[in-house]
Amino acid sequence: MNRTEHPRAWWLVLPVLLVVAFSALIPLMTVVNYSVQDIFGPGQRVFVGSEWFREILRDSRLHAAFGRQLMFSASILMIEIPLGVALALAMPTRGIGVSFTLVILALPLLVPWNVVGTIWQIFGRADIGLGGALLRALGSDYNYAQNAADAWVTLLVMDVWHWTSLVALLGYAGLRAIPEACYQAAHIDGASRFAIFRHVELPKLRGVLTIALLLRLMDSFVIYTEPFVLTGGGPGNATTFLSQYLTKMAVGQFDLGPAAAFSLIYFLVILALCFVLFSFMTAGDER
Amino acid sequence: MKFRWRSVGLAAYLAFLLIPIYWMANMSLRTNADILGHFRLWPQAPTLTNYMTILTDPSWYSGYLNSMAYVVLNALLALGVALPAAYAFSRYRFLGDRHLFFWLLTNRMAPPAVFLLPFFQLYSTFGLIDTHIAVALAHCLFNVPLAVWILEGFMSSVPRELDEMAHLDGYRFPRFFLTIFLPEIRSGVGVTAFFCFMFSWVELLLARTLTTVEAKPIAAVMTRTVSAAGLDWGLLSAAGVLTIVPGALVIWFVRHHLAKGLSMGRA
Amino acid sequence: MSDFEWMAWTAPTAAFFLGIAGLLIGMTVWQRFSPTRLQRGLLPIATTRGDRLFIGLLASAFLHLAWLGLTPWSPLIALGLSALLLVSVMRFG
Structure with a gap:
């Protein structure tokens, strides 16, 4: 890409800067300010330095929430990425089947996040839900509100239901971008179906799959609404992830200082992940 | 034959996407008493009462x-x-x-x-x-x-x-x-x-x-x-x-x- | 315009943000007088001066967190170490 220098560029990006800075910079500065103070009420605050950070970093409940978060993100990535690729490979390439499949695949992405929770809340209940009733009929004592393992499984299935489509659609876009000539060359060489996947399709998919992987990693890291509706973080703390814990602290207990310190640590982790994503993407652009 | 299996898998997944949504649609066409009283795979006496409530009550719509x-x-x-x-x-x-x-x-x-x-x-x-x-x-x-x-x-x-x-x-x-x-x-x-x-x-x-x-x-x-x-x-x-x-x-x-x-x- | 008391400014945080703003302005001026080039050092990717500043700052932030989480000593020592880290990333990264 041969881009030129032009003084007009800054004027063109100025509106974006203003709009985003208003909603991003002022709150971020405020969070930094809160994180070093103990706040009792309007105008009543004491500077405490790095005390909250020290406390938060040693908070065992937070460690547990972080561990659960990692478990959750790792689990859904291990299911959603291979499943998404498989779906992308199985999708039809022409005919009315294409539109049909695309629309159904995209449907879960357009459901408001709390309604996703509601759908699975209803579906999983043993008394009125199809899924719950089916499991009961098979002799299991499935109950996502009481049993931690069941709550986990329900959350995982819900997330797979909600987001695998994203991976599949990204993979589909990547596959469509492969020139027909590549396949023909492979056929002439007498390559097997698996060999075509391994040596033609997978390398071409690397770009979109990395985007998909990092998008899913980051979005699952900030998941809030769906578990909030489905399990409310329970039973006990079994499905309390980082965002739930943070919101509980900030809104529920009004511990502004510790919550702000927590927010900043959380934000730094996301920032580092985001930097990896960005370096990868632009490295691809320059080549 | 291979192609068939892939389509079956895809269809199964699409069904997995649609069934929970269908179930919610099923619930939406029944009264609360009916839902809690009987387990039904499809609404026996479909009613639009729930939708009417939402579309006529300003606090909803x-x-x-x-x-x-x-x-x-x-x-x-x-x-x-x-x-x-x-x-x-x-x-x-x-x-x-x-x-x-x-x-x-x-x-x-x-x-x-x-x-x-x-x-x-x-x-x-x-x-x-x-x-x-x-x-x-x-x-x-x-x-x-x-x-x-x-x-x-x-x-x-x-x-x-x-x-x-x-x-x-x-x-x-x-x-x-x-x-x-x-x-x-x-x-x-x-x-x-x-x-x-x-x-x-x-x-x-x-x-x-x-x-x-x-x-x-x-x-x-x-x-x-x-x-x-x-x-x-x-x-x-x-x-x-x-x-x-x-x-x-x-x-x-x-x-x-x-x-x-x-x-x-x-x- | 109503008041911004809720932003709860303190002298140290104000100094922190002014420091960041100063760094950005300084980098801009530096760029004017001697433009940066992509360079490949110890880091796994080719970076410009701005990239190295960002990586250095991010690494310093994590160093502070590790310091607070793992050691009982004063964060001022971590500040000193971060300064060293930042300079070395800028120089060798």
């Missing part, structure tokens, strides 16, 4: 109107500021351009819970609480970066020669941008609008924080009314079904560009 209002406002706002910026990112090299792009991207990724704390106070200070514009502006936090990202991808696939030819033909920049360049990337604009719609429509945490009565989104109305009424499953399901309908309609119009848009115009 105003939720839909509020959601629509801020979603449309947000899409217009995001597109308005993102179009020139995306052009700048795709055509010009300027000091700190990559860092700026990265900073925008971090806002798309940041957990809304982090910003929740001071958001309410910030918007109170400007007297914006409980207005549609407040939610629209707050959703710009993640939609503007996304819009810039997608549009930049689409714009970069338009050859630079177009810009140069227009310049030689004596077009001034604003006129070139509106009459030549925009029509060239109209599918990109459509896809971007779709994604702004999508992410603004599905978001609840910020929308709920910034509104109390006048601009309350439907998703928040759902949670409140349900807890007050002691869980009316039929009504809850009907409201849920109605939140899916706009999304389903919109997908139909952008179905051919969906995949490309999802890969941010880069695949």
Whole structure:
């Protein structure tokens, strides 16, 4: 890409800067300010330095929430990425089947996040839900509100239901971008179906799959609404992830200082992940 | 034979996607007493009572109107500021351009819970609480970066020669941008609008924080009314079904560009 | 315009943000007088001066967190170490 220098560029990006800075910079500065103070009420605050950070970093409940978060993100990535690729490979390439499949695949992405929770809340209940009733009929004592393992499984299935489509659609876009000539060359060489996947399709998919992987990693890291509706973080703390814990602290207990310190640590982790994503993407652009 | 198995797998997955939605639709066509009393795979005596309740009670349907209002406002706002910026990112090299792009991207990724704390106070200070514009502006936090990202991808696939030819033909920049360049990337604009719609429509945490009565989104109305009424499953399901309908309609119009848009115009 | 008391400014945080703003302005001026080039050092990717500043700052932030989380000593020592880290990333990264 041969881009030129032009003084007009800054004027063109100025509106974006203003709009985003208003909603991003002022709150971020405020969070930094809160994180070093103990706040009792309007105008009543004491500077405490790095005390909250020290406390938060040693908070065992937070460690547990972080561990659960990692478990959750790792689990859904291990299911959603291979499943998404498989779906992308199985999708039809022409005919009315294409539109049909695309629309159904995209449907879960357009459901408001709390309604996703509601759908699975209803579906999983043993008394009125199809899924719950089916499991009961098979002799299991499935109950996502009481049993931690069941709550986990329900959350995982819900997330797979909600987001695998994203991976599949990204993979589909990547596959469509492969020139027909590549396949023909492979056929002439007498390559097997698996060999075509391994040596033609997978390398071409690397770009979109990395985007998909990092998008899913980051979005699952900030998941809030769906578990909030489905399990409310329970039973006990079994499905309390980082965002739930943070919101509980900030809104529920009004511990502004510790919550702000927590927010900043959380934000730094996301920032580092985001930097990896960005370096990868632009490295691809320059080549 | 191999091809058959793949189709069967795909069909099974599509069924897995549809069955929970079907189940909610099933619930929405029955009364609460019927739902709690009998287990049925399909409604025996389908009734539209739940839908009638929602469509005639202002406290319900105003939720839909509020959601629509801020979603449309947000899409217009995001597109308005993102179009020139995306052009700048795709055509010009300027000091700190990559860092700026990265900073925008971090806002798309940041957990809304982090910003929740001071958001309410910030918007109170400007007297914006409980207005549609407040939610629209707050959703710009993640939609503007996304819009810039997608549009930049689409714009970069338009050859630079177009810009140069227009310049030689004596077009001034604003006129070139509106009459030549925009029509060239109209599918990109459509896809971007779709994604702004999508992410603004599905978001609840910020929308709920910034509104109390006048601009309350439907998703928040759902949670409140349900807890007050002691869980009316039929009504809850009907409201849920109605939140899916706009999304389903919109997908139909952008179905051919969906995949490309999802890969941010880069695949 | 109503008041911004809720932002709860303190002298140290104000100094922190002014420092960041100063760094950005300084980098801009530096760039004017001697433009940066992509360079490949110890880091796995080719970086410009701005990239190295960002990586250095991010690494310093994590160093502070590790210091606070793992050691009982004063964060001022971590500040000193971060300064060293930042300079070495800028120089060798």
